[in-house]
Amino acid sequence: MSDYKMLIGGELVEGDHAMDVINPATEEIFATVARASERQADEAIEAAATAFPGWTEVPLAERQAKVSQLADAIVANADRLARALTQEQGKPLAEAQGEIAWAEGYLRHYATLQIAERTIQDDADGLIRVRRKPLGVVAGIIAWNFPLLVACWKIGPAVIAGNSIVLKPAPTTPVTALMLGELCRDIFPAGVVNIITDANDLGGYLTADPRIAKVGFTGSTATGKKIMASAADGLKRLTLELGGNDPGIVLDDVDVRATAQGIFNAAFLNCGQVCLAIKRAYVHDSIYDAMCDELARLAEAAVVDDGLAQGAQIGPIQNKAQYEKVKAFLESARRDGTIVAGGEVIDRAGYFLRPTIVRDVTDGDEIVDEEQFGPILPVIRYSDIDDVVARANASPYGLGASVWSSDVERGMSVADRIESGSVWVNQHVAIGPHIAMAGVKSSGLGVEQSEEGLAEYTQLSVINVARGG
Numbered sequence: 001m002s003d004y005k006m007l008i009g010g011e012l013v014e015g016d017h018a019m020d021v022i023n024p025a026t027e028e029i030f031a032t033v034a035r036a037s038e039r040q041a042d043e044a045i046e047a048a049a050t051a052f053p054g055w056t057e058v059p060l061a062e063r064q065a066k067v068s069q070l071a072d073a074i075v076a077n078a079d080r081l082a083r084a085l086t087q088e089q090g091k092p093l094a095e096a097q098g099e100i101a102w103a104e105g106y107l108r109h110y111a112t113l114q115i116a117e118r119t120i121q122d123d124a125d126g127l128i129r130v131r132r133k134p135l136g137v138v139a140g141i142i143a144w145n146f147p148l149l150v151a152c153w154k155i156g157p158a159v160i161a162g163n164s165i166v167l168k169p170a171p172t173t174p175v176t177a178l179m180l181g182e183l184c185r186d187i188f189p190a191g192v193v194n195i196i197t198d199a200n201d202l203g204g205y206l207t208a209d210p211r212i213a214k215v216g217f218t219g220s221t222a223t224g225k226k227i228m229a230s231a232a233d234g235l236k237r238l239t240l241e242l243g244g245n246d247p248g249i250v251l252d253d254v255d256v257r258a259t260a261q262g263i264f265n266a267a268f269l270n271c272g273q274v275c276l277a278i279k280r281a282y283v284h285d286s287i288y289d290a291m292c293d294e295l296a297r298l299a300e301a302a303v304v305d306d307g308l309a310q311g312a313q314i315g316p317i318q319n320k321a322q323y324e325k326v327k328a329f330l331e332s333a334r335r336d337g338t339i340v341a342g343g344e345v346i347d348r349a350g351y352f353l354r355p356t357i358v359r360d361v362t363d364g365d366e367i368v369d370e371e372q373f374g375p376i377l378p379v380i381r382y383s384d385i386d387d388v389v390a391r392a393n394a395s396p397y398g399l400g401a402s403v404w405s406s407d408v409e410r411g412m413s414v415a416d417r418i419e420s421g422s423v424w425v426n427q428h429v430a431i432g433p434h435i436a437m438a439g440v441k442s443s444g445l446g447v448e449q450s451e452e453g454l455a456e457y458t459q460l461s462v463i464n465v466a467r468g469g
């Protein structure tokens, strides 16, 4: 018997297989969960397809009320969700509580959104209405860094727009998604929300299925490309939120201490496993040494521990494969630059690495060019604004970026030149359900959040009526 079951067709079901979930802070099994076979993935798609016509007929206000109820249920279960989130993902309990509060807030906002329909002509000659219809069955496929929040990013807009959904979490973080399934069972009509798990073997099965109308995906660029290829046959709709290599550009006029704290927080949130983390800091020559010293001081002071331990600020890396990947980045950083803080694997069970600051690296070095997705921050020296803008833009990614300056106008004029879906001034990862979030270049396709994001879960349809003569 597994500890957590899947939600298929309104029932909590055992898997044809089971899988163990490892706590990355201890490397011990902390739960055994149901895992779907292809037969069960097929059942989930069929349940969603069967539920879709009825769900589209449910008035928007009722669909909104259901999403609000899900937010209420998350609040009512916040403590056990937060604990499970820390145990499966590794993040400190306070961050897990923050993720749950975010999930609630996003759902509450989705529940206020209207499906924007417009009348563009209504006169004696005719009536033209631009309508927005739901698409059908959505496949939501997500990564392991924010398993509860991003599950809500897929479920909320999909069902508000009148679609049904099959959600599949990442294989290493299935628990909170399955707990969400337990809550959804008591709220949504059978089949509207289905949650299945896999061992990294069912994503392609879902995206290839002709009954799937849209794929909402959060994950790596490599997998995003595979999904795009797989979706081509049925011309499925896609929203792809992919990788990033966000630059933080620090101008010469900043308060070093305050800015270092902002950069540090944005680089090491969730142990650096954030699509929108600062992954390369460009610092002006005149303050380069001072900024490196301050970042190193913050890194040395950070408390790295099991996320359930009192006072933990940075937890472990989420899974062994990512841990090995980040350790390889550490070696290349050591080769190419100078490590001024961290750089050590912690001698204990769990996938722990101290937050690491590496200086004297530059573009062309692996730790600068690639997405490390872990607790290593390269700090790069620059002296010319045009040059740093060109270097920031030379990346194949374009998810987020930030410019730090005591002169906001000056910061904005540099921000304006950065090719990125989000560009912040004097902050980073400032996201919200009302703020459109997009990736340019290899960071993604389409938009999430806000009315623009909701529109991507609909199909535009025009009714054009002749009147008079």
Ligand code: NAD
Binding pocket: 141, 142, 143, 144, 145, 168, 169, 170, 171, 199, 200, 201, 202, 203, 204, 205, 207, 218, 219, 220, 221, 222, 223, 224, 226, 227, 240, 241, 242, 243, 244, 274, 275, 371, 373, 399, 439, 443, 444
């Ligand atoms: P991943 O692409 O390996 O896996 C993501 C999901 O895709 C998992 O559920 C996985 O099982 C599934 N999957 C694997 N192969 C598939 C296939 N062929 N078809 C369909 N689905 C498949 O990514 P990851 O390693 O879990 O996550 C890390 C990456 O995600 C990083 O690059 C990070 O930047 C990115 N990410 C982006 C955002 C964003 O909003 N832009 C948010 C979080 C993470």
